[in-house]
Amino acid sequence: MSTTTACGQAQDSGYRAVLGTPYVARLLGGTLIGRLPTGMAPIAILLLVRAEHGPLAVAGALGALYGLACALGQPLLGRLVDRHGQTRVLVAATAAASAAFLLLPCTGRARHPVLAALTVLVAGLATPPLEAGLRALWPVLLPDAGRQRSALSLDSSTQGLVFVAGPLLATGFAAGAGAATALVATAALGLLGTGLVVTSQPSRAWKPSEFTEAVHWTGPLRVPGLRVLFAALIGTGVALGAVNVLALSVAERHHAGWLAGVMPAALSIGSMLGGLAYGRHAWPGAPAKHLVTASVGFAAGWLPLLPDPAPAAAVLGAVLPGTFLAPLLTAAFLTVDRLAPEGESTEAFAWLIACIGVGQAAGTALASLASAPLLVAAPLLVAAVPLAGAAFALWLLHRFNDRLSS
Template identity: 50%
Template structure:
């Protein structure tokens, strides 16, 4: 008699209050965001400390870039270690090492001895705790209900942009009010505190990857053609974000308004946050692949108004639109990754996803820097990155289906991005 009742009654509306009221969700999400706040603080704090101690802005920018690059490159290794030894065994030592190195940086010398400073910064980047991949791996066990998990993933993804608004502002404020060394100390403390909150939570301490299928080679199963093409497409998404940051600086210089360099990325991140809130509150039609393609196409369309070279106010409004679809793209990319990843390798797969976006962002930043003096080319780069992502996804579409991957975790595979 219980078989017909669920089909007759409409599914209850998902609210963020229900998501955050679920056991451990608020703690894990809050701890992860706090522990990842240094991702936005550290590059600015390092740059300010280096320049305050007599080194050039170019060297400070190099160290900031090395920190971010080292952090991204080390993600897959740490993801694989989590899949093998659990989250606590990776989170705790990496957080302790990362914080210790950031605290040690001011001791590198009153003028920031270059060789030692470089070694410390690179080592600190390599040892950043893999909180983002770890959090994504926890959602299925913390929220077995697919609809709640969808909302939590959207909320998690949508709030990421805020890290890169609050983090740099906090680091700059502490450096201005006291000293760049205090900004480094605060970065170290926040990273360690947030990671501790996550690592001591029962879901993280108890988490273990699903047992893999004994047949086949793990490396071959993880790096399937579908996953590789998905990660390549996401590099285009990162490329667009990296190009945006440089274009914002070019806009600020062209219009003589320094605030634009921070206002445009902030508007983009605000769009991402608001888009995530809207996306996670309801069920959307279509499969995960369909939503990924539609979201990426909308992300591309959102960049096209920049080709008209709008003024400061028009540009600020325009970048909200692609930001609003970024959360859809990233959330569905994580779900697609989950459907194509073999049991026991989810953390590593998520880490490769993070690395793909980060590598694309670095490439977009580098190329945009060379084209910053050409307004139309600079404004077109974000759309070019998004167009690349759409093209690769269209080519990869037949391979993004979980059919034929018998070793995958069928019990966690959603058939739709937003519903069971």
């Protein structure tokens, strides 16, 4: 009992020390604000299409396209940051993404679907790699390895706020002033958050590593352990991508519109609580073992949502898998930090984020297809999509765990 308490107190002290370090709170806050568009845009796009009485399948397809474009853009932008620094890349990317969000309500999803799709594509591809960039800054801001670990735990836990506040902000703006206003707010928050990051001294002063030899075109993907981890996290992303469609499906079936934003937020609240609990203790074993354990809980947590529960039960059910999400991601980032080649940390972190994004796009698309009115078992099929994605991630991490530990 006394050992656990001491450990917890030490970790709490670590959190306070990390947040008290110059620029840490500003960079963490700016990154969270700047990443709000990734939590707001999928819901805002769904609501924009539905406001024009467009089918759920079309809404889901545009949401999936946005997620896929985000995923594809992250490694490329991460590689550019590793070569040219953060300032120019982040500023240019944020400007392009924000302009696309502002243009989308003017495209006419029904009259000009190709233009709408292209606009969504630009918004996704230009998503600035703020999360990967922040993790590349931790060694600069916090040279001590213990404080770096504390920062990473705090970072992974608080990132859940993006997917708590994002859906709620999008649904709130849409309900109060229309879906187009939600996209305007999305653009504004992206500009504000990125501005806080790029005007800070550590971000402006961050220098890319000097390369003594040409880097292979595959970058961090040439490391076998990273390939296993990234492939597994596609499955995790499938589960996360299906949540928005599952929430909208449950909301429409039970005539409870509030569920469209609350269910994804409940998942993220669970993630935040689980991540903070995980970070309070020094757990035995390597991060690779923690990945498997967290994946077991993440997969099992989706089971209560299979029988199409009532709205209140659905919200509680969404919390369960979330409690294992942040520990899973924290262990994944620690594994990437250990396996990433020298001078390629931003791109490696970006690949992790990208693979989750690819999975999210696939999960959104699969859940949208499963919700087709012609399918009698549609509610069960939609709820089975996140379970299938989480189970795939668990199988892969367990099957090839030795590659993550080597």
